[in-house]
Amino acid sequence: MTKSTESKQRKSFTLKVTLDPKAEFKGDLAALLFDKAGNVLEHARIRNGVASFSHSDRVVAANRLFIAPETGSDNEETEKPSIRMMERLSAYEPVLMQNGKIVDAITIPASIIKFWPLCLCVVRGQVIKSDSGLPVCGARVHICEVDKFWRWIFRLPDFEVFRFRDDLLRVFEKPELWRPPFPEPDPSPFAALKKGLVNLRSINPQPEPPGAPRLSARNSRAISLSADSVQAMARTSAIPAEVLSSLNTASAQAVRNALITNFTTLYPWLCLILPWWRYRCDEIAVLETDALGRFQTFIFYSCLGDKPDLYFWVEYEIGGVMETIYKPALACHTYWNYECGKEVIIHISDDRVPACNNGPDLPGCAVQILSIGRQVSMSEIRGPGALVATEGLTTGNEPFGGKLEPRVWFSRTRLRDDKNIHYYRWSYRRLTEGDGTVLPAPGPWTHLTRTVVRHYAVPVPGGFAHVPLTMGPQNVGGEANLFEIRPLPVPPGGIEWTVVDEREDLASAHFETDRLGNGDNACEKAFNAAGKYELKLELFKNNGALVDWTAEGIDLQITDVPAPFGAGIVTATNAPDYYRIKNAAGHTVAFRMVLRIDNNCCSAEVNPVSGAGLHTTPCGFIEFDPGASATLSFKANHPNGFATFSFSVVRGVSTTITEASAYGEVHDLSVNTLNPALPAHAYTKPAVTSSYTESFGVGELLDGCARAAFSEALHAWTRATDGYGRLWHLDAFDHDAFALTPTP
Numbered sequence: 084m085t086k087s088t089e090s091k092q093r094k095s096f097t098l099k100v101t102l103d104p105k106a107e108f109k110g111d112l113a114a115l116l117f118d119k120a121g122n123v124l125e126h127a128r129i130r131n132g133v134a135s136f137s138h139s140d141r142v143v144a145a146n147r148l149f150i151a152p153e154t155g156s157d158n159e160e161t162e163k164p165s166i167r168m169m170e171r172l173s174a175y176e177p178v179l180m181q182n183g184k185i186v187d188a189i190t191i192p193a194s195i196i197k198f199w200p201l202c203l204c205v206v207r208g209q210v211i212k213s214d215s216g217l218p219v220c221g222a223r224v225h226i227c228e229v230d231k232f233w234r235w236i237f238r239l240p241d242f243e244v245f246r247f248r249d250d251l252l253r254v255f256e257k258p259e260l261w262r263p264p265f266p267e268p269d270p271s272p273f274a275a276l277k278k279g280l281v282n283l284r285s286i287n288p289q290p291e292p293p294g295a296p297r298l299s300a301r302n303s304r305a306i307s308l309s310a311d312s313v314q315a316m317a318r319t320s321a322i323p324a325e326v327l328s329s330l331n332t333a334s335a336q337a338v339r340n341a342l343i344t345n346f347t348t349l350y351p352w353l354c355l356i357l358p359w360w361r362y363r364c365d366e367i368a369v370l371e372t373d374a375l376g377r378f379q380t381f382i383f384y385s386c387l388g389d390k391p392d393l394y395f396w397v398e399y400e401i402g403g404v405m406e407t408i409y410k411p412a413l414a415c416h417t418y419w420n421y422e423c424g425k426e427v428i429i430h431i432s433d434d435r436v437p438a439c440n441n442g443p444d445l446p447g448c449a450v451q452i453l454s455i456g457r458q459v460s461m462s463e464i465r466g467p468g469a470l471v472a473t474e475g476l477t478t479g480n481e482p483f484g485g486k487l488e489p490r491v492w493f494s495r496t497r498l499r500d501d502k503n504i505h506y507y508r509w510s511y512r513r514l515t516e517g518d519g520t521v522l523p524a525p526g527p528w529t530h531l532t533r534t535v536v537r538h539y540a541v542p543v544p545g546g547f548a549h550v551p552l553t554m555g556p557q558n559v560g561g562e563a564n565l566f567e568i569r570p571l572p573v574p575p576g577g578i579e580w581t582v583v584d585e586r587e588d589l590a591s592a593h594f595e596t597d598r599l600g601n602g603d604n605a606c607e608k609a610f611n612a613a614g615k616y617e618l619k620l621e622l623f624k625n626n627g628a629l630v631d632w633t634a635e636g637i638d639l640q641i642t643d644v645p646a647p648f649g650a651g652i653v654t655a656t657n658a659p660d661y662y663r664i665k666n667a668a669g670h671t672v673a674f675r676m677v678l679r680i681d682n683n684c685c686s687a688e689v690n691p692v693s694g695a696g697l698h699t700t701p702c703g704f705i706e707f708d709p710g711a712s713a714t715l716s717f718k719a720n721h722p723n724g725f726a727t728f729s730f731s732v733v734r735g736v737s738t739t740i741t742e743a744s745a746y747g748e749v750h751d752l753s754v755n756t757l758n759p760a761l762p763a764h765a766y767t768k769p770a771v772t773s774s775y776t777e778s779f780g781v782g783e784l785l786d787g788c789a790r791a792a793f794s795e796a797l798h799a800w801t802r803a804t805d806g807y808g809r810l811w812h813l814d815a816f817d818h819d820a821f822a823l824t825p826t827p
Contacts, residue, residue, distance in 0.1 A: 096140040098179075099188040100129050100150060106196035111153035115174075118146050121166050128153060140185045149174040150191060152199050154383050167228055167365040173198035173385050202386040207379040208427030210372050210397060210409075212585065213457055213647045217438035218376025219431055223398040223405065226380065227364040228391055229417045241335035248330055248338050364394055364413060390420040395429060399436050408433040428650050432457070437538075437549075437583045448497040449638035450622070451655050452662075452674060453490040455483065456806020457585070460646035464676065467661040472519055475615045475679035477804065482681035482725050484609075484813070485597055485805030488590035491620070495571045498622075498637070504630055506555075506565040506623040509592040517613030517681065517723050525617065530564040532556050533593035537569050538584075539577040549583045560627020566592070586807070594618070596680045609682035610722055619664055620674040633670035639663065683722045685749070685799035687815035689730075690716035690774060696781075698826065706826040707781045713823070715743055716776040719799045719815075724750035729798045730766075730775070734784070734791050743779055749799060781823060790824040 102108060114134035116125040124146060127134045134150075136143055147166065151174035154164070169176070177189045206226060210219040329341035370378040384391055394417045397409040409431055418427065454460045463478045476482055489509070498504040513526035536551040552574060555566030573579055582588040597605070600612025622630035622637070632639060640655040641662060642648075664673035696711025707713075719728035732743040745766050766775035785791055801813040 094139055096136040096138060096143050097187065098134045098136070098143070100132055100134055101188070101190045102196060103190060103193040106191075106193035108152075108196050108199055110199070110201075112150060113153040115149050115151065115164050115169065116143060116146055117149070117166050117169075123164055126164065140179075140187070144179040144185045147176065148179065149176050150189075151175070152201050154201065163367075165365065165367065167367065168383070171228070171384055171391065172201060198385045198387050200386040201383045202423075204382050204384055204391060204421070204423035205379065206368070206382060206391075206393065206421070206427075207377070207424065208395070208429060209650070210376045210378070210429045210431060211650055212436070212438040212582075213430040213432040213649065216648050216650050216653070217582070218372070219399070219436055219438060220372055220376060221400070222372045222376070222408070222431075222436075224370045224372060224378045224429070225366055225396050225398070226368040226370070227366050227394045227396070229364050229394050229413065244335045244338050248342070252327075252330065390423065393418045393421045393427075395427060397429060397431065399431075399433075401435050408436055430647070430649060434584055434586055437581050437588075438585070446494070447638065448494050448502075448636055449640055450494070450498075450620075450632075450674065451492040451640040451642070452620070452658070452676070453492060453642050453653075454646045454648075454806065455678075456488050456490075456804075457647050458808070459483075459804065459806045460644060460648070461641035461676070462643045463645050464678070466676065467659055475677040479802075480725075481802045481804045482613075482679040482723075483596065483805065484680060484682040484801075484803035484810050486586075487594040487596060487678070487805060488586060489592055489594070489618070489620075490589050491591040493568045495568060499568060499570060502635055503625045504568070504622050504635070504637075505625040506559060506562075506567055506627070507591070508562070508565050508621050508623065509594070509618060510621070511594065511616050511618045513612075513614055513616055514677070515614040517610065517683070519615070522614075528619070530556075531592045531594055532564050533595060535566050535590060535592060536587055538581050538588055539573050540579055540581050541577050547578075549581050550577070551587075559623065559625070562623055562627040562629075565623055565627070591620075597682050599680070599682075605682075606684040609684065613681045613683055613723060614679075615677055616680050617675060617677050621672070629672065631666070631670050631672055637671075639671060639674055681723055681725050681803055682810070682813065683725070683801075683803075684813050685726045685801050685815040686718065686720045687728070687797045687799040687817040688718040689795045689797050689817045689819040690718070691819065692716075692821045694778060694781075704822050704824050707823055708826050711781045712778045713781055713784060714776060714778045715795070716774045717795070717797050717817075718774045719749045719797060721749050721799065721801065724748065725802045727800050727802065729796075729800075731796045732784075733794045733796075734786070734788070740784060740786075740793070743777070743784065745775065785823065790822070792822040793820060795819045795821075 098114065100112065100114070112129040114125075114127045114129055114136070115123060116127075116136065116138065118124050124142075125136055125138055127136055129150070149166075149169040151169055151172050154172075173195060175191045175195045177186075179185050179189075208224070210222045210224065211217060212219060326341070329344070330338060332338060332341075367382060368380045370380055372378050382391060394413055395409075396407065396411075398405045399408045400406075401408075409429055452461050455464070459477055465473050465476050465478060469475075473480065491507075493507075509531040510528045511531065512528050513522065515521050534556070535554040537554060538549045538551050540547045541550050552569075554569060556564040557567070559565050569580075596612070596616075597609070600608035600610070602608035602611055622632065624630060630637070639658040639662065641658045642653060643656045644651070644653055658674065662674055662676060663671045664675050666672050692705065692713050692715060694711060694713040696708035697713060698706045698708075700706060705713075715732065717730055719726070719730070726749045728745075728747060728749050730745045732740040734740055742765060766777045768775045784793065796818045797816065799815040801810055803810045803813060
């Protein structure tokens with residue numbers, strides 16, 4: 084800066100602001116000055132075309148100044164100013180330092196002003212527990228605005244644009260290979276994909292149609308698809324052929340434009356491959372949920388521009404420390420062009436987070452069987468009309484295992500106060516072997532005895548404590564192991580019933596199926612205990628007398644909608660006779676249900692590679708003769724077939740050999756049970772307990788390489804559930820590796 088300029092420095096600075104006369108804007112304007120860290124240094128309202136700053140001209144010119152319509156930031160319910168907000172509002176950012184001098188007058192062009200009619204966007208939502216649909220109070224909701232897709236795609240170097248395009252084409256070509264190499268979490272991230280855009284082939288593996296091209300990771304920027312290949316890939320991915328054609332170009336700028344133009348169509352596929360760091364996520368609000376789990380705020384956006392792209396994550400105070408309880412993958416859980424005013428429902432599955440629940444009474448006089456845990460309703464357990472082989476499984480053909488927690492809703496007032504029915508009891512007995520063979524006689528009835536508690540809040544100095552109240556087991560009259568139906572009123576000194584741990588406070592009983600059976604280890608015990616089990620629920624008077632449900636006018640109901648119930652309406656229907664145990668008079672005296680229990684361990688074993696023309700050297704390399712073949716083999720098993728497997732063969736660091744990889748059910752011999760008409764993979768096995776085996780030409784595995792190293796990874800995943808998720812600890816994994824080199 085010249086000496087003459089320095090001499091003109093002022094402690095304060097006045098900037099004259101003029102609007103392009105061709106533009107029409109009648110609202111109030113403000114000048115906002117931000118430092119390099121994004122903090123607001125000054126907020127100056129523009130009056131009579133002049134913005135007056137308390138900072139010097141040098142300070143103003145050295146930082147970031149924006150001119151934008153006044154938003155009334157003094158309002159506590161609206162968004163606070165930020166650089167990101169200025170960008171969203173198409174604010175004008177003048178360059179004050181010109182030719183070594185600081186200008187003190189600017190004219191805002193009409194091309195900027197045309198975006199200045201501002202709209203107010205209401206952002207609202209609710210935080211609820213996944214299992215019960217009850218609200219979560221006092222949660223801290225963070226609302227972030229996500230960087231526009233076009234912002235970062237334009238910043239990518241050309242070679243990254245081509246690599247990104249090539250990765251996307253590989254997803255279209257082989258959607259089944261983009262399954263996670265590990266069991267998908269519960270709930271699946273695919274649940275957040277836009278309805279109607281995602282093709283299920285990206286989740287459920289299917290074979291490649293004839294003529295689809297094979298892409299090589301070594302040929303980035305060299306992909307050129309024929310018209311037939313484009314049509315074949317369009318059939319595979321359900322992506323329009325014209326979109327694929329627009330990506331099939333050697334121009335980086337054209338690829339950028341095609342990605343941005345077709346973003347809405349490509350989004351479900353993009354979220355499968357986009358990492359978190361590709362996006363910038365700026366926090367615009369932090370809100371606390373009210374007594375109904377609700378939150379709400381207001382943000383501004385240009386009425387002529389795109390609506391905000393919003394992402395939500397949630398914290399909750401646990402043990403005096405704020406902990407993150409909900410923060411899904413950003414790429415697949417952003418609300419692109421958020422529909423202002425639409426309620427965002429955030430489902431919390433963290434067991435440590437309580438719901439706001441005063442325990443409403445069930446109207447009438449009824450017992451309603453809701454679910455096993457949070458994820459399996461009564462409508463999702465195969466019962467009346469089910470095949471013998473599938474009875475007791477979920478509708479997804481999953482067996483049960485681990486600790487099972489039936490959830491039951493009682494008409495507390497009518498049962499306890501009007502009829503003196505204070506207690507219930509769960510019992511079980513075994514009906515079949517693990518393979519479904521019926522026992523000569525059912526096993527004896529065994530009571531469930533694990534303690535059941537309910538928590539309630541009590542004021543204590545400095546806050547509140549959640550006190551457990553034991554519901555049982557207890558002996559009443561001549562009956563053992565009874566559990567109390569929780570009373571509607573809170574015990575003396577308490578203020579309300581609370582749910583501090585859903586697996587304790589919502590369970591009517593704890594069926595610890597992983598403790599059943601005899602054996603030297605858990606897997607042996609599980610094998611000996613597997614099979615169908617019958618459970619029954621009985622009611623008892625306050626003196627221990629068994630209740631006749633029919634004589635007492637008690638309705639027995641079961642839910643008829645799938646779980647998790649979430650925020651939707653949950654309905655129930657009268658239980659048919661299949662679910663009733665009756666006495667000689669034909670009266671209902673208990674509820675019954677059949678569950679298929681299977682805690683069996685999976686097994687996984689990758690066999691060493693073998694084949695004609697292969698020779699293993701002392702250093703571990705496998706030399707191959709001309710025309711040699713390699714036989715790949717593996718074992719994936721579950722004693723009763725309740726598991727799936729994934730076998731992946733990778734050349735080098737990341738090139739998957741699709742022809743040698745496989746996915747299926749452990750008892751499949753050669754077909755995909757989801758669609759028996761389609762072969763699932765190339766492997767075959769003569770019998771259920773034998774190995775999957777297939778031979779491949781060495782040249783087919785090398786695919787143009789003179790020599791190469793390979794890795795083999797095998798996962799076997801149980802399908803058993805405890806009503807909260809898959810029992811991943813029963814899974815199995817094995818891996819192996821080999822290197823092929825020509826015989827000298």
